[in-house]
Amino acid sequence: MSSEGSLLCYNRGCGKRFNPDQNGDDACIHHPGAPFFHDAYKGWSCCKKKCTDFTEFLNIKGCSRSAHNGEKPVEPEKPEVDKSKASEVIEYKAPEPIKPSSLLRPPFQSPLIKLKYSISASLQQELEKVKATDNSSQIVENNFTSDGIRVGASCKNGGCKQTYVNESSNDSTCTYHAGVPIFHEGLKYWTCCTRRTSDFQAFLDQEGCSTGTHVWKTEKEEQIKKSVQCRQDWMQTGTHVIVNIYCKKPDPTNDSLTYVEVNPIRLRVRINLFAGGPSYNSDIELRGIIDTVNSSVTFTPNKVEIKLKKAEPMSWNKLDIPRQVPVEAAVDEEKKKQETEENLPKVDVLDLSDL
Structure with a gap:
């Protein structure tokens, strides 16, 4: 004032x-x-x-x-500080580190068992619709012989153009190239032949230089060739690890084409889609150990849910352990590479100084 x-x-x-x-x-x-x-x-x-x-x-x-207000507003009361606890020491305890598993980890190659599965009602309706409108799955099944060879399958030998018709196809002579194809500086040829060409169609039409028996592609090889990649995620609770594989209309009716196999540290998945379509394949080593008996699978129209029971209540920081190529396999691959290089025909060095 x-x-x-x-x-x-x-x-x-x-x-x-x-x-x-x-x-x-x-x-x-x-x-x-x-x-x-x-x-x-x-x-x-x-x-x-x-x-x-x-x-x-x-x-x-x-x-x-x-109207103007000449009265000063009352300030809010500040909370009183209890000074009696000023000397009190606050202790902080860090979280306990994750304890390693106390269970013995079995070998990766331990025997596998197929998980019990259930089919959702919505997927069951889709299956019935497909069977009622199209018998394509039966046609695909009947298109394979008892040996698992598809009618019309091509011979795996390089350069052979024969296809499988029936068992008599095995009696015909296979004319093929025993070597491997080489594409180098515009030239195309087989390591077993001296003939070279720059035209790709002429290279494909080149007659084989060796004879033998046919090697047909089996049903399993035909399906693996059609494999696709599907989106996958996972989550965990205190007792389970849930793996979701997102794929449209999985077909669990054929146990030989669609299955989920496990051992205590391994998860192998193969999911076949409707009407002999492509398939999803996965084989991983799990981070923890699971109870295979109490694990299960549920098939729905849009995903496959794999529910893995933990063998012990512990947290997984990752789903799987990246597997390394065995040393023996790496050595064999290097030997094959060296042998291929040794079998390549030698090309004389050309003197281009006069050009």
């Missing part, structure tokens, strides 16, 4: 001095609401106007009129 009898107005947004004798009902322009500060914006709860600059916020004109 000043000595001249003027008072300070405590209404928000006003802050002017006024004469109490001349304080009309509309003398004060102020904000009846409270200020707010949110996400770098500043404003008043009674106004729609917002800004990011603090000076601009202070200059926002009031939105209501009333």
Whole structure:
């Protein structure tokens, strides 16, 4: 309060001095609401106007009129601090590290068992619709012989163009190339032949240089060739690990084409789609150990849910352990590479200095 009898107005947004004798009902322009500060914006709860600059916020004109208020608002009480606990020491205990498994980890090549599975009602309806409208699955099954060879399957020997018709196809002579194809500096040829060409079709039509018996592609090889990649994720609870494989319309009716096999540390999955379509294949080593007897699979129209029971209650930081190529296999592959390079025909070095 000043000595001249003027008072300070405590209404928000006003802050002017006024004469109490001349304080009309509309003398004060102020904000009846409270200020707010949110996400770098500043404003008043009674106004729609917002800004990011603090000076601009202070200059926002009031939105209501009333008489000036000379009474200072009561400040909110501050909570009392209990000084009796000022010397108390707060102890923090770090989380206990994950304990290693106490169970003996079996070999990766341990015997596999097929998990028991269930089919959802919606997928069962889809299966019935397919069987009622199209017998394509039966046609595909009948298209294979008892030896698992598809009628029309091609011979696997390089350069042979024969296809399988019936058992008499085994009696015909296979004319093929015993070597491997080479594509080098525009030339195409077989390591077992000296004939070379730059035309790809002429290379395909080149008659084989060796004779023998046919080697037909089996049903399993035909299906593996059609394998596809599907999106996969996993989650875990205290007792289970759930693996979801997202694929449309899995076909669990044929146990030889669709199955989920496990041992305590291994998960091998093969999912065949409708009408002899492509298949999904996966074979991983699990991070933890599972109870194979109490694990199960559920087939739905859009995914396959694999529920693995943990053999012991522990947290898995990952689903699988990346498997390395065995040393013996790597050595064999390197030997094959060296033998192939040794069998390549030698090309004389040309002197191009005169060109």
